[in-house]
Amino acid sequence: MNLFNIIKNKKQYWLVDQVKQEVDDMEYQQQFEQLLAAWNEERVGYLSLLMDEAYEAWLLNKGFQKVSSIVEYTRELIEIPNAKETILPHCLAEGLIKDEDYGALYERCRSGSANKNVQQPIETVMNSLQSELGPNWQNHCYYFSQGGTIVGISIPHIEMGTTDEGRLFYFGVVPEMRGKGIGTMIHRITLSLLLQFQAKYYVGSTDVHNHHMIKIFEQNGCKLRDRKGIYKIVLTS
Template identity: 55%
Template structure:
């Protein structure tokens, strides 16, 4: 009922998976087990995405609310790709170093409207390799216009599924924002996702990120759910 990414003693990232037939009490029981394990292992913090109907219960259990995300859904059966003068490459092609991609990632997330607390870029890169596996560089895509970096995306198949496409991250270099390139890169990434055998796509963004919401809507994604972002930190003794 929950996808969990564990980064040793630093943090856990937990995302509620909506399953038909599971009751509120089922989720509470399962999450209580997970929370007990987290506290026992003495992890620095746990970040949680969960439906807001659980909010009072979570706050009563020591969580604080960070923000709300909007979750979107799109089937990938139809053709996505449009003619584009953008070029793109994967990190696996070794045209740039891992460190250069990390710098580009850091640049793309600067000035974001998202309210979630950003991780240090070193932790982000470690999470990518841990979640996506040995071939993670194949999933790290960067885009260029006239040989200038304009953005990145990291499409992958969601853990625990065989055909759910996700983007670990999607972002545009600040100077290129507001020029329609975000929707173009997003659409290209959906096509790349189909090559990973994804049959549908789930994307999410902070409720305050109006630009990303417009991209979802422009590219035919439909609002599926809203989840709160909650966080609990290790209790110091």
């Protein structure tokens, strides 16, 4: 039984997410011990882990540092409110803007984030997009305009290892348009886009301190599913 989802970025990092199953704590610990040993053996830069905070003392004893905590929200995608939005979605694959312009827009949208995770350089983020979403990654990269002005981005996709779990690689609003309800509209439109990728349900997460994002989840019908700690360990020489 697979108890952890892993995204590997060559020798730079592993992103590990605990999959909640009805198993004993010992099974989680044994499988994670094997995972951690493999990470050490492959000499990867760092490992970032999302895991139930009940394991916190055990993880800290293994050398992990706690970064913060996240909450997960979810909702079925059978029906999405059909509101008349004033915002239009555009796909990067349409070729109306260049990849580097999208990267610059991504950088603007993530500025001033309430999330506590250390941000990677935007070049690393764009490389991760290509490696994690595959050769058609541009088909997942959306930006949104209102009255001809770009107001935000979102990157919907199907979670690795699943066939119907919708996720967002990223979602954000440009700084000057925040606090105007733009984020709620972009998020709602993106839930509809996930249906086009054949997602049957959506899972979104954010830092416990990101009250604005939590409000967006709730306004768009998402329900609290879980809370996890964010832990990180760096390879030692």
